[in-house]
Amino acid sequence: MAEVLDVPAPTLAVAELLDRARGLAQRLPGARHPAVAAWRRRGAEVFAAEGFPTRRLETWKYTDLALLRDSRFEEPILSADLSPPGLDAIPSPRLVLIDGRSRRDLSDLSDLSEGVEVASLADRLHCGDDSVVATLGSIAAEALPLPALNAALAEDGAVIRVREGADAGTIRLISYASARAGHPVAFHPRHLVVLGRRAKLVLIEESRGEEETLSWQNAVTEVVLQPGSRLIHIRVQNEGLAAVHTAMLAVRVEEGAEYDSFSLNKGARLARNEVHAVLAGPRAVLHLNGAQLVDGARHADTTTVIDHAAPDCASRQTVKTVLAGPARGVFQGKIHVHRCAQKTDGYQMNQALLLSPEAEIDAKPQLEIYADDVKCSHGATVGELDREALFYLRSRGIPEVVAKSLLVQAFLDDAVALVADEGLRARLHEETVAWWRRVEHAS
Amino acid sequence: MLNIKGLAASVEGKPVLRGIDLEVPAGEVHAIMGPNGSGKSTLGYVLAGREGYEVTDGTVTFRGRDLLAMEPEERAAAGLFLAFQYPVELPGVGNANFLRQALNAIRRARGESELDAMQFLKLVRAKVKALGMTEEMLKRAVNVGFSGGEKKRNEILQMAILEPAFCILDETDSGLDIDALRIVADGVNALRSPDRGMLVITHYQRLLDHIVPDRVHVLLSGRIVQSGGPDLARELEAKGYGELQAAA
Numbered sequence: 186m187a188e189v190l191d192v193p194a195p196t197l198a199v200a201e202l203l204d205r206a207r208g209l210a211q212r213l214p215g216a217r218h219p220a221v222a223a224w225r226r227r228g229a230e231v232f233a234a235e236g237f238p239t240r241r242l243e244t245w246k247y248t249d250l251a252l253l254r255d256s257r258f259e260e261p262i263l264s265a266d267l268s269p270p271g272l273d274a275i276p277s278p279r280l281v282l283i284d285g286r287s288r289r290d291l292s293d294l295s296d297l298s299e300g301v302e303v304a305s306l307a308d309r310l311h312c313g314d315d316s317v318v319a320t321l322g323s324i325a326a327e328a329l330p331l332p333a334l335n336a337a338l339a340e341d342g343a344v345i346r347v348r349e350g351a352d353a354g355t356i357r358l359i360s361y362a363s364a365r366a367g368h369p370v371a372f373h374p375r376h377l378v379v380l381g382r383r384a385k386l387v388l389i390e391e392s393r394g395e396e397e398t399l400s401w402q403n404a405v406t407e408v409v410l411q412p413g414s415r416l417i418h419i420r421v422q423n424e425g426l427a428a429v430h431t432a433m434l435a436v437r438v439e440e441g442a443e444y445d446s447f448s449l450n451k452g453a454r455l456a457r458n459e460v461h462a463v464l465a466g467p468r469a470v471l472h473l474n475g476a477q478l479v480d481g482a483r484h485a486d487t488t489t490v491i492d493h494a495a496p497d498c499a500s501r502q503t504v505k506t507v508l509a510g511p512a513r514g515v516f517q518g519k520i521h522v523h524r525c526a527q528k529t530d531g532y533q534m535n536q537a538l539l540l541s542p543e544a545e546i547d548a549k550p551q552l553e554i555y556a557d558d559v560k561c562s563h564g565a566t567v568g569e570l571d572r573e574a575l576f577y578l579r580s581r582g583i584p585e586v587v588a589k590s591l592l593v594q595a596f597l598d599d600a601v602a603l604v605a606d607e608g609l610r611a612r613l614h615e616e617t618v619a620w621w622r623r624v625e626h627a628s
Numbered sequence: 629m630l631n632i633k634g635l636a637a638s639v640e641g642k643p644v645l646r647g648i649d650l651e652v653p654a655g656e657v658h659a660i661m662g663p664n665g666s667g668k669s670t671l672g673y674v675l676a677g678r679e680g681y682e683v684t685d686g687t688v689t690f691r692g693r694d695l696l697a698m699e700p701e702e703r704a705a706a707g708l709f710l711a712f713q714y715p716v717e718l719p720g721v722g723n724a725n726f727l728r729q730a731l732n733a734i735r736r737a738r739g740e741s742e743l744d745a746m747q748f749l750k751l752v753r754a755k756v757k758a759l760g761m762t763e764e765m766l767k768r769a770v771n772v773g774f775s776g777g778e779k780k781r782n783e784i785l786q787m788a789i790l791e792p793a794f795c796i797l798d799e800t801d802s803g804l805d806i807d808a809l810r811i812v813a814d815g816v817n818a819l820r821s822p823d824r825g826m827l828v829i830t831h832y833q834r835l836l837d838h839i840v841p842d843r844v845h846v847l848l849s850g851r852i853v854q855s856g857g858p859d860l861a862r863e864l865e866a867k868g869y870g871e872l873q874a875a876a
Contacts, residue, residue, distance in 0.1 A: 571716075572679070573716050574716050574718055576676075576678050576679065576700060576716075577712070577715070577716035577718070578718075578726075578730075579677075579699070579700040579701045579704070580676050580677070580678075580700050580701075580703075580704055580709075580710055581704055581709075581726075581730035581733070581734075581786060581790070582701050582704035582705050582730050582733040582734040582737065582790070583701060583729050583730055583733045584701050584733065585699070585701065587729065587733070588701075591718075591721055591725075591726075591729065592718070592721070594720075595718065595719060595720025595721045595769075596720060598720050599719065599720045
């Protein structure tokens, strides 16, 4: 019987999602384009074969998607009349998506710089944009079940392209989950970001929502950085307590290009933030920093794979996790240095702060080095608040709750400090302060 | 001001203080001397309220209140200050922010208004200068990357800013060269006043050349075995603790 149990039965959710992919096949954008249709078909086949990843897979050992497997998802309802609060305060240029669909009426792209294009993926596929079609699925790991499902069902997303040598300034991408349907919904946005040679962009990506019913966002973002280009990517995941957020970010950093990112993972019932980055050309630079703020019954997972596939590249990664209450955190960080990647300079640090005896973190750093002339270091710490530090602060008259706040904030600021821009840093700092205030208030 | 009666305390179940009686009136500086392991630092920690130090007997009255019933922050608010032998490093906590948080917490407890960043900076600048510190040290994380001497000066800076009614100095001279020692001692002496009491814990007599005490007590195996005037410190320096230890 054991062999039978090892094959995951296609659950209701898998069958329904595949039904939907079949039913929508003729209607999804780009259906008439043979390459797009083939890409979607491959996605559906992979997902049909694999189903939802289970904890039997090494990369999913610590994160259980039972919540998804046992749910029945329906389409998000059209929400043409919905205007989430606070959007007006977000500076332009901004692209707004609600439940995975871009909303021209809520977006403001009037201030785009010369040489910058921000479009809806649905539009681009309807037009049969060959360069978009060629990029789709070329960066992301489409053999993995969730990105494959995304390929089968992606309706829309953002396409951001910056021409050679252009400086695009700051662009904001706001993704809002409405959860208006009153029943579980799933949506699968697909974003493409392509920077031409020596182009520059600051991209601020934010997911928001106040979901009270289960809402699953299964996003894939593909990023291509052509030689000498530079992307600063700030991601804030701030979804509601009933949300499930699975994100696959795939990045290709070419010769002399730089990808500098900070991910703040602070919302959702369950969030899996996965990054696959390839340093594909010499002297490419990668910064993959972030923080996870997890409280209550929440579960946050950061899983990254950094591929050093060219010589003289540098990667830097610091990820900090703070856990309160019975929260669960996961950090899995793999660095793969290929045989050709001589003079690789790699650094990885992950640290977790456990604020309650019920909190738990699973941390798995993994270094695979096949080149012989490399400099790679990594470190990991897991601990509680330093009792000596707490006593020192209290002995100066600082009340215990304030002393705790100071130490938690110091722990997080240490990660946020890796963001070079002062304005962005202040914004992220405020996000962490707001989270901690909420945690303190709840306790 | 500080009245200790029959104080006994254990660390990890092991008795360290075995019945201490000590009274320090306002306006006086008392020194506690003794060899390593005699319980000097434990006394400081017990008075400041550090966890893990279990009081098994005795009472401590501070300005008429039961000190041992108070949380560490309440003791600080009541006017007690311990200058640590090994000041704690706080990565990510800015020194200026720390000092202001501490001062405002104590001002709140005293019913005084809080100081804003500008008012605070004005106050702190003068004190920093007097202690031979640089303003750059305010921008750094608390005690992180500070030399031994800088850490001790930072303790005295906190003391000068918080203006506690009672100061306990735990081995404040350790790790200081003679110039730094003089600066730190000047800082402490500047705080001597008829309203303030001090307890200076030290292994060596050297600090007491600069901070001249009114009374000297010798601590051995958790008990005060001898008390006297400032001359007692010099006698001990000449003879060492050996004779007393043999007698005890």
